[in-house]
Amino acid sequence: MTGYIFRRILQAIPVFLGTTFLIYFMVxxxxxxxxxxxxxDKTPNPAVVAQLxxxxxxxxxxxxxxxxxxxxIFRGDFGLSFSGEPVTSILARTFPVTAxxxxxxLLFETFFGILVGLIxxxxxxxxxxxxxxxxxxxxxxxxxxxxxxVGQYVFGVWLGWARTTVGSGAPLQDLVLPALxxxxxxFAQIVRLTRAxxxxxxxxxxxxTAYSKGLSSRRVIPVHILRNSxxxxxxxxxxxxxxxxxxxxxxxxIFNVPGVGNTLYQAIIRGEGPTVVSFVTVxxxxxxxxxxxxxxxxxLLDPRIRYVK
Amino acid sequence: MSEPLSTTEAVKxxxxxxxxxxxxxxxNGLVPAVNGIDITLMPGxxxxxxxxxxxxxxxxxxxxxxxxxxxxxxxxxxxxxxGRDLTQLDEKGLEEVRGRLIGFVPQDPMANLNxxxxxxxxxxxxxxxxxxxxxxxxxxxxxxxxxEAGLADADKRLRQFPHQFSGGMRQRVLIGMGLSSRPKLLxxxxxxxxxxxxxxxxxxxxxxxxxxEIGTAVLFITHDLGLAxxxxxxxxxxxxxxxxxxxxxxxxxxxxxxxxxxxxxxAAPSLASRRIQSSHQNLTERAHTAPRAGDGxxxxxxxxxxxxxxxxxxxxxxxxxxVDALTKIYKxxxxxxxxxxxxxxxxxxxxxxxxxxxxxxxxxxxxxxxVAKLLLRLEDASSGTVTIxxxxxxxxxxxxxxxxxxxxxxxxxxxxxxxxxxRNIGNTIAEPLQVHNVGDRTSRRARVDxxxxxxxxxxxxxxxYPNELSGGQRQRVAIARALALKPEIVILDEAVSALxxxxxxxxxxxxxxxxxxxxxxxLFITHDLAVVRVIADHVCVMQRGKIVESSTVDKVFDNPEQxxxxxxxxxxxxxxxxxxx
Numbered sequence: 001m002t003g004y005i006f007r008r009i010l011q012a013i014p015v016f017l018g019t020t021f022l023i024y025f026m027v028x029x030x031x032x033x034x035x036x037x038x039x040x041d042k043t044p045n046p047a048v049v050a051q052l053x054x055x056x057x058x059x060x061x062x063x064x065x066x067x068x069x070x071x072x073i074f075r076g077d078f079g080l081s082f083s084g085e086p087v088t089s090i091l092a093r094t095f096p097v098t099a100x101x102x103x104x105x106l107l108f109e110t111f112f113g114i115l116v117g118l119i120x121x122x123x124x125x126x127x128x129x130x131x132x133x134x135x136x137x138x139x140x141x142x143x144x145x146x147x148x149x150v151g152q153y154v155f156g157v158w159l160g161w162a163r164t165t166v167g168s169g170a171p172l173q174d175l176v177l178p179a180l181x182x183x184x185x186x187f188a189q190i191v192r193l194t195r196a197x198x199x200x201x202x203x204x205x206x207x208x209t210a211y212s213k214g215l216s217s218r219r220v221i222p223v224h225i226l227r228n229s230x231x232x233x234x235x236x237x238x239x240x241x242x243x244x245x246x247x248x249x250x251x252x253x254i255f256n257v258p259g260v261g262n263t264l265y266q267a268i269i270r271g272e273g274p275t276v277v278s279f280v281t282v283x284x285x286x287x288x289x290x291x292x293x294x295x296x297x298x299x300l301l302d303p304r305i306r307y308v309k
Numbered sequence: 310m311s312e313p314l315s316t317t318e319a320v321k322x323x324x325x326x327x328x329x330x331x332x333x334x335x336x337n338g339l340v341p342a343v344n345g346i347d348i349t350l351m352p353g354x355x356x357x358x359x360x361x362x363x364x365x366x367x368x369x370x371x372x373x374x375x376x377x378x379x380x381x382x383x384x385x386x387x388x389x390x391x392g393r394d395l396t397q398l399d400e401k402g403l404e405e406v407r408g409r410l411i412g413f414v415p416q417d418p419m420a421n422l423n424x425x426x427x428x429x430x431x432x433x434x435x436x437x438x439x440x441x442x443x444x445x446x447x448x449x450x451x452x453x454x455x456x457e458a459g460l461a462d463a464d465k466r467l468r469q470f471p472h473q474f475s476g477g478m479r480q481r482v483l484i485g486m487g488l489s490s491r492p493k494l495l496x497x498x499x500x501x502x503x504x505x506x507x508x509x510x511x512x513x514x515x516x517x518x519x520x521x522e523i524g525t526a527v528l529f530i531t532h533d534l535g536l537a538x539x540x541x542x543x544x545x546x547x548x549x550x551x552x553x554x555x556x557x558x559x560x561x562x563x564x565x566x567x568x569x570x571x572x573x574x575x576a577a578p579s580l581a582s583r584r585i586q587s588s589h590q591n592l593t594e595r596a597h598t599a600p601r602a603g604d605g606x607x608x609x610x611x612x613x614x615x616x617x618x619x620x621x622x623x624x625x626x627x628x629x630x631x632v633d634a635l636t637k638i639y640k641x642x643x644x645x646x647x648x649x650x651x652x653x654x655x656x657x658x659x660x661x662x663x664x665x666x667x668x669x670x671x672x673x674x675x676x677x678x679x680v681a682k683l684l685l686r687l688e689d690a691s692s693g694t695v696t697i698x699x700x701x702x703x704x705x706x707x708x709x710x711x712x713x714x715x716x717x718x719x720x721x722x723x724x725x726x727x728x729x730x731x732r733n734i735g736n737t738i739a740e741p742l743q744v745h746n747v748g749d750r751t752s753r754r755a756r757v758d759x760x761x762x763x764x765x766x767x768x769x770x771x772x773x774y775p776n777e778l779s780g781g782q783r784q785r786v787a788i789a790r791a792l793a794l795k796p797e798i799v800i801l802d803e804a805v806s807a808l809x810x811x812x813x814x815x816x817x818x819x820x821x822x823x824x825x826x827x828x829x830x831x832l833f834i835t836h837d838l839a840v841v842r843v844i845a846d847h848v849c850v851m852q853r854g855k856i857v858e859s860s861t862v863d864k865v866f867d868n869p870e871q872x873x874x875x876x877x878x879x880x881x882x883x884x885x886x887x888x889x890x
Contacts, residue, residue, distance in 0.1 A: 208376050209421045210423070
């Protein structure tokens with residue numbers, strides 16, 4: 001098992017290097033001189049420009065810049081934003097908000113998605129199945145900002161149950177509505193995935209054998225049908241958690257959530273190269289770690305995979 | 310075998326099926342699968358339902374405990390168990406009956422255990438559900454039933470998962486589960502079809518012993534008439550959802566009344582093999598008996614015809630295949646990374662004369678399929694040589710290897726897995742011709758028609774797809790594909806093992822006819838000695854990678870030298886049946 005984890009971490013190294021290099025390359029290969037841009041309409045003093053260039057290593061070749069940046073990452077130095085605040089402290093401020101939102105959304109989609117999917121699968125072709133299928137189709141086909149606006153209008157303006165935007169400090173009760181919106185699309189996917197998986201498992205021989213042993217449906221459904229059906233669902237959920245953790249730009253923007261996605265979006269708009277690169281680098285790292293955890297978790301769910309390694 | 314119970318007036322039937330009808334709901338309405346059958350089973354008795362796949366025998370078994378798959382439902386009739394109609398019970402009532410009063414042993418041990426739960430968990434939940442034991446006793450009881458079922462080290466293996474058990478071991482687990490609450494009736498649905506013959510025999514003996522001790526009645530579902538007759542006092546023959554014949558096993562076997570039963574008796578390799586055996590004559594010396602089956606195919610007759618042809622043909626062809634000291638070693642990754650060597654094939658030597666059939670017999674894991682892979686150069690041998698038509702195959706590269714493949718073609722066991730479902734039959738058969746650049750479009754098409762004709766399939770099938778064909782038709786297609794390049798040698802790896810008895814007999818006859826017609830050399834790999842008796846000239850018996858006995862078929866059957874061979878021979882069902890030859 002430890003050998004397997006070690007191998008997975010080794011595999012993550014080229015992925016990490018490749019993605020950070022690409023991001024770095026794309027941001028810095030953009031046309032325009034960031035130093036000149038800093039001065040706006042004014043004509044800068046050439047000596048000051050040269051000094052700034054040297055300070056930010058902009059006089060070095062591109063590849064050297066990348067290596068210097070990479071070295072900084074390994075020392076925990078992600079650089080400064082244009083406002084002079086260290087990127088790490090921006091992350092420390094925004095990441096907990098996004099994490100809270102992500103966990104809340106994950107809980108919603110897991111609980112409701114699996115529940116609705118299981119009932120649909122067990123009652124294939126019945127009214128409940130047909131209507132859940134229709135609802136999930138609607139949720140999948142609608143763009144997320146439409147769902148967000150409808151949510152804001154219905155729950156925020158009309159019913160007055162929730163605030164339409166998130167207040168400072170992002171209290172948990174303010175995050176419920178954005179989390180529901182964020183969960184809606186994945187919820188629909190999980191319903192369909194669970195449903196298909198439950199239908200397939202229900203037809204397998206060992207389910208019939210379980211009934212033939214004298215077990216009741218109340219035991220067979222959770223222990224033999226649901227447990228086996230969850231394997232693909234958990235894979236989806238775990239990958240989705242990775243996606244949620246790195247920030248939902250649109251949802252965070254609409255609800256004004258001070259999270260990672262929103263901050264990144266603002267940084268891109270303002271052309272803050274170092275902030276963008278550092279944020280994306282951290283996101284890649286989070287995504288890689290979550291993916292390794294998913295694979296390990298998968299082995300827990302399915303003993304056949306556990307012993308093959 | 311237990312003594313038949315005298316059916317006195319005092320004994321009431323344990324199970325009485327009256328006019329049972331089962332149908333499957335499809336888009337085109339209700340499709341009947343069981344059309345009004347009547348079966349009566351006395352307490353402690355063993356009754357076998359025999360029939361080919363699709364005859365409704367498994368459906369009947371599932372209908373008794375109301376576990377019909379998907380859209381299946383009981384449309385009429387009664388299933389009286391101790392006087393209670395099971396079809397009228399609600400879900401709660403059925404749970405009381407299932408497991409506790411009626412045990413069930415399913416067909417495929419590979420698919421009937423939940424792969425994500427340990428063996429112990431699955432046995433214990435059955436014991437708990439039926440209220441046999443509580444608390445800590447549950448585990449003790451689980452170990453006891455597994456030990457009874459023949460898992461000697463059950464206490465140590467309780468925490469292992471199904472994939473760590475062999476097929477035979479899994480079937481023992483399922484039998485242990487089925488008998489865990491000492492049911493009055495055990496339904497065994499083809500309990501050993503997926504297992505080796507010797508394992509099959511051990512498990513069935515064990516099952517018979519257990520059920521006799523507990524006094525459990527057994528409803529035995531099988532496609533093998535020999536097996537049914539040997540294991541059950543009463544026989545019910547089903548055909549297309551109806552009972553065509555029923556009564557005491559021996560009577561039915563000796564004097565089958567219905568034409569379908571007669572065809573089954575004539576086509577069962579186990580019975581044909583026993584009949585040859587009991588006549589104490591070589592096939593060639595036998596006076597040809599008139600066909601007994603009438604409309605059907607008599608396997609014994611087919612074997613006689615084949616033996617006659619073989620005797621008439623000249624056998625001075627020289628060796629087609631010569632295998633010398635062939636060895637294949639696999640590295641096994643064990644626990645704690647100690648790589649061990651495993652000799653799958655250990656110093657194997659044999660020669661197959663041109664135009665003859667050599668059978669390679671052994672259980673799974675004996676290395677017989679590895680020999681086939683080495684012969685076909687799908688894998689390379691660790692040491693030893695394979696000489697085909699005087700050429701050492703190990704030296705062949707590229708072009709030469711392609712030529713070797715042209716003279717030697719394989720047919721595999723699973724007719725469902727060996728055909729590409731997205732390729733029509735004509736293209737499937739023509740594929741080897743394309744690969745080897747033989748002929749043009751029109752000549753290939755002509756060859757496909759010719760091949761279809763040779764394997765007795767209509768040429769309209771060329772445009773059909775595999776899923777539209779039956780198992781027997783598919784295997785004919787696989788044979789036609791193997792013959793496309795006009796090979797001299799055909800390697801048949803369990804080529805008839807997955808087929809129904811009647812279809813199996815047809816394919817065996819087809820193979821015999823093709824051999825006479827085209828002068829083919831067969832290497833016939835099988836675990837079933839009964840089939841060997843009717844098709845092969847020479848036999849090599851393999852055990853743990855080694856050839857333990859090698860001789861002509863007659864010698865091996867009449868005077869087996871090794872205990873292992875004797876064991877395999879005894880495992881052919883129907884050993885204590887006396888049959889007129």
